[in-house]
Amino acid sequence: MRNRILVTALAAALVAIGVHPGAAQAAPGGSGPYPADYETTIRLYDHTVYRPSTIPAGLTLPIVVWGNGACRADGTWFQNILKEFASHGFLVIANGRPGGTGSTDAGMLTEAIDWAVAENSRAGSKYRGRIGTGKVAVMGQSCGGLEAVEAGADARVDTTVFWNSGLLSDRENFRLARLHAPVAYITGGPDDIAYPNAVDDYARLPAGLPAYLAHLPVGHYGTFSQVNGGEYGRVGAAWLKWHLKGDQAARAVITGLGSTGQWTVTSRNLT
Numbered sequence: 001m002r003n004r005i006l007v008t009a010l011a012a013a014l015v016a017i018g019v020h021p022g023a024a025q026a027a028p029g030g031s032g033p034y035p036a037d038y039e040t041t042i043r044l045y046d047h048t049v050y051r052p053s054t055i056p057a058g059l060t061l062p063i064v065v066w067g068n069g070a071c072r073a074d075g076t077w078f079q080n081i082l083k084e085f086a087s088h089g090f091l092v093i094a095n096g097r098p099g100g101t102g103s104t105d106a107g108m109l110t111e112a113i114d115w116a117v118a119e120n121s122r123a124g125s126k127y128r129g130r131i132g133t134g135k136v137a138v139m140g141q142s143c144g145g146l147e148a149v150e151a152g153a154d155a156r157v158d159t160t161v162f163w164n165s166g167l168l169s170d171r172e173n174f175r176l177a178r179l180h181a182p183v184a185y186i187t188g189g190p191d192d193i194a195y196p197n198a199v200d201d202y203a204r205l206p207a208g209l210p211a212y213l214a215h216l217p218v219g220h221y222g223t224f225s226q227v228n229g230g231e232y233g234r235v236g237a238a239w240l241k242w243h244l245k246g247d248q249a250a251r252a253v254i255t256g257l258g259s260t261g262q263w264t265v266t267s268r269n270l271t
Contacts, residue, residue: 028053028083028087029079029080029083029084029087029228030083030084030085030086030087030088030228031084031087031228031233032084032086032087032088032089032237033087033088033089034052034053034054034055034056034059034086034087034088034089035052035053035087036050036051036052036053036083036084036085036086036087036092037050037051037052037053037083037086038050038051038075038076038079038082038083038086038098039051040075040097040098043115043119044093044111044112044115045097046073046095046096046097046100046104046108047075047093047094047095047096047097047108047111047112047115048075048076048093048094048096048097048098049091049092049093049094050079050082050083050085050086050091050092050093050094051086051091051092052086052087052089055130059089059130060130060131060132061089061090061091061127061130061131061132062089062090062091062131062132062135062136062137062240062244062245063090063091063093063112063113063116063117063131063132063133063135063136063137064085064090064091064092064093064136064137064138064139064240064244065092065093065094065095065109065112065113065136065137065138065139065151066078066082066092066093066094066095066109066139066140066144067095067104067106067108067109067138067139067140067141067143067144067145067146067147067148067151068094068095068096068104068140068141068143068144069141069142069143069144069164070142070143070144071095071103071104071105071143071144071146071147072096072101072102072103072104072143073095073096073097073100073101073102073103073104074096074097074098074099074100074101075094075095075096075097075098075100076094076098076099077096078094078141078224078229080224080225080226080227080228080229080233081224081228081229081232081233081236082094082229083228084228084229084233084236084237085233085236085237085240088237088240088241089245090240090244091116091127091131093112093115093116095108095109095112095144095147104144104147105147106146106147106148106149106150106151108147109138109140109147109148109150109151110151110154113136113151113154113156113157116131116133117131117133117156119131120133132244133156135158135244135245136154136156136157136158136244137157137158137159137160137161137240137243137244138151138152138154138157138159138160138161139160139161139162139163139236140161140162140163140165141163141164141165141222141224142163142164142165142194142220143165144163144165145162145163145164145165145166145194146165146167146168148160148161148162148165149162149167149172149175149176149179150175152178152179152181152183153175153178153179153180155180157180157181158181158182158243158244159181159182159183159184159239159240159243159244160179160181160182160183160184161183161184161185161186161236161239162183162184162185162186162198162201163186163222163232163236164186164187164188164192164194164198164220164221164222165185165194165197165198166185166194166196166197166198166199166200166201167197167200167201168197173204176201176204176205176206177206179205179206179209180206180209181210182209182210182211182212182243182270183205183209183210183211183212184211184212184213184214184239185198185199185201185202185211185212185213185214186214186215186216186222186232186235186236187199187213187214187215187216188215188216188217188218188219188220188221188222189215189216189217189218189219189264190215190217191217191219191220192215192218192219192220193220194220195215198213199213202266208269209269210268210269210270210271211267211268211269211270212239212254212265212266212267212270213265213266213267214235214257214258214263214264214265214266215263215264215265216231216232216262216263218231231262234253235253235254235257235263237250238250238251238253238254239254242254255267255270
């Protein structure tokens with residue numbers, strides 16, 4: 001049986017600037033064409049919703065759900081990268097309220113997908129007809145990546161991305177067999193405590209499943225604390241734009257990542 005290393009929580013240095021749990025961030029962010037903000041809603045009380053501050057007419061928002069490192073119920077802990085994703089025209093829903101405490105679970109990711117699908121058709125919803133319910137991504141960092149493994153089995157999911165994460169025990173390997181859509185593992189390189197877990201998971205994915213494994217030597221804490229999520233934000237946004245929007249320029253970013261000199265990349269079954 002392989003030796004699994006416990007994936008640690010993100011360090012306190014990554015904690016985002018706190019705000020009042022019921023308020024929206026006053027400074028929209030992200031490098032995309034739609035500066036993004038976040039909000040909360042009574043209909044999905046234990047989550048934080050990131051979206052373009054102004055949703056232009058005709059823009060449909062694919063769904064991205066996010067599990068935090070340490071399975072921490074703070075929906076703004078990763079706000080830099082989540083605003084970055086939302087600024088490219090996605091509805092991003094993080095587990096936990098802004099500045100929240102406590103723990104989360106995989107069911108909260110599925111709950112977020114359910115809410116978005118319902119809001120797209122609910123009379124009176126400001127998101128009515130604005131959500132691309134047929135395009136769904138599940139993402140998570142460290143412990144949140146373990147949540148994403150479970151939620152990624154949902155038939156509605158079009159891609160799953162695991163950041164600095166991997167299963168902790170061989171007894172959980174059956175979860176990998178349930179993944180059915182393109183998968184990406186992004187690690188911080190050999191110094192990332194989750195590196196061997198991710199490498200092992202990648203090798204055990206179902207045959208024929210499109211899969212991507214990329215390492216950037218930044219350790220377990222990644223680049224999440226940098227403006228717009230740093231290099232992780234750039235690559236994550238490209239992956240989403242390719243798989244949820246069919247953006248071929250974004251595809252070229254991903255398929256060419258290994259030639260940049262920064263990343264070490266392995267892939268299979270990508271089209």
